[in-house]
Amino acid sequence: MWPSDGEIVQEEDILLSTLLAHGLPAAVHFVPGLSSTAVPKLKERVRKNATKLIRNRSFEVDKLLQCGSDSDGQLALLAISTMKKKHSFLQRTRPHLIAESAEKIETEGDVCTLKVSGYLRGPPLNVNSLVHVPWWGDFQMQQIIIEKDPHAIDVKKVLFFLSFFRRYSNPAYLCEIQKKHGNNLQDKLK
Structure with a gap:
């Protein structure tokens, strides 16, 4: 939800930076008050302010959604249900780590070595490149x-469960079992 005046307070800026640092997969953009604005010039100015904010945060703007009525909510749900995952520019060009744990290894005065473990996403990470830690700076690995x-x-378990659900969710197969076992179907499946 983007402000219609084009201003973001510090807390919102920190939240957006954190979401982008963790690789927000897809975003739906809402602008409150866009549908209730009657003056076309004012409506266009609100739309431009919101689009500028979105682009400054490295989001791709597909469509600005309104949130003023029930039909706007239904359109928003339709947009959310049909959207595909799109990687942001930062996700496509820079590796990023979803940290699972961090521990301090060595300490020398004010300087320490930090061991971080987690899941790497995006392009390969090079040991010679710098690592950016939000609000702390850039560091050498x-x-x-x-x-x-x-x-x-476990791929075998996943494939087994997929085949199991495909088989037992097929109506023709369930009808065949019903004919074969009659009313005792529940007892046979247990």
Whole structure:
């Protein structure tokens, strides 16, 4: 939800920076009061202010949605249900880490070495490049260690459950079982 006056307070700026740093997958943009503005010039100015704010935050502007009536809400739900995931410019060009844990390794006065583990997204990360930590600055990496994923997805289990649900959600298969076992279908499936 973007302000119609084109001004963002500091708390909102911090929230937007945090969302973008963590790789917000897709966004729907609402501008309150856009539908209730009767003067066309004022409506266009509100739309331009909101579009400028959105572009300054590295979001792509597909469409500004209004939120003034029930039909606007239905259009918004339709837009949300049909949208596809789009990566922002930052996600396409820079690697980013979703940190799972951080610990201090070495401390020398005011300087310390920080070990951060998590999931890397985006392009490959190079040990010679600098790492930007929001509100702290840019830092040089010492090393990158690739470890086995502790929460890895078991592909065999996923494929088994997919085939199970496809089979048992097929109406023709359920009718066949009903004919074969009669009214005792619930007992047979348990």
